[in-house]
Amino acid sequence: MDPKQLSEELRKGQNPHMTRRRWIIGLSMLGGSMGQAVTLYQTGIVNHLPDPPGQKLFDADRVDASNYAYNKFNSPDGPIMVANYAITAWLAAAGGLDRARRNPLLPIAMGIKLVLDGVTNVELAREEWSENKAFCEYCQVATVCSIASIVLAVPELVTAVGTLLGRRDQDTEAQGNTR
Numbered sequence: 001m002d003p004k005q006l007s008e009e010l011r012k013g014q015n016p017h018m019t020r021r022r023w024i025i026g027l028s029m030l031g032g033s034m035g036q037a038v039t040l041y042q043t044g045i046v047n048h049l050p051d052p053p054g055q056k057l058f059d060a061d062r063v064d065a066s067n068y069a070y071n072k073f074n075s076p077d078g079p080i081m082v083a084n085y086a087i088t089a090w091l092a093a094a095g096g097l098d099r100a101r102r103n104p105l106l107p108i109a110m111g112i113k114l115v116l117d118g119v120t121n122v123e124l125a126r127e128e129w130s131e132n133k134a135f136c137e138y139c140q141v142a143t144v145c146s147i148a149s150i151v152l153a154v155p156e157l158v159t160a161v162g163t164l165l166g167r168r169d170q171d172t173e174a175q176g177n178t179r
Contacts, residue, residue, distance in 0.1 A: 024152050025092045027146075030141070031088075038060075038136065039078030041060070042070075052137060100156050111153050
């Protein structure tokens with residue numbers, strides 16, 4: 001796709017898939033910002049991550065300083081969260097307004113990535129609790145972002161799979177158009 005056309009479609013294009021993609025991008029940015037906060041703590045740039053008052057379920061300092069948080073790739077997990085959500089945002093931003101029909105592999109790749117993220121986040125939450133008997137609220141906000149993104153991605157994913165299988169999608173049928 002021509003870069004000028006891509007720019008116009010991403011910035012100004014309007015359709016339900018693009019609206020949901022923008023939400024996924026925003027949720028990915030929120031998830032990434034949670035990873036940034038955790039990274040600042042895990043690398044000693046800040047000395048404390050505040051928790052919601054009056055609760056015992058969350059203890060970000062304990063969770064994010066635990067063995068659990070440093071046992072992957074000889075690294076703290078915060079920067080990995082940031083990179084992971086950046087990849088998700090990139091997949092959501094890639095392609096133009098009608099990518100589910102023009103390049104269906106992009107929404108399918110995004111959908112697979114989102115499902116993997118959701119499953120991984122739920123498993124990481126289980127491990128977080130198992131080791132620490134507490135959650136990092138920043139990580140759990142990111143988990144909610146991932147799960148919401150899965151739900152948002154489903155309609156475009158269905159259209160993309162239908163395109164690959166040679167089926168007309170519901171939008172086309174509703175308009176009375178054929179391929």
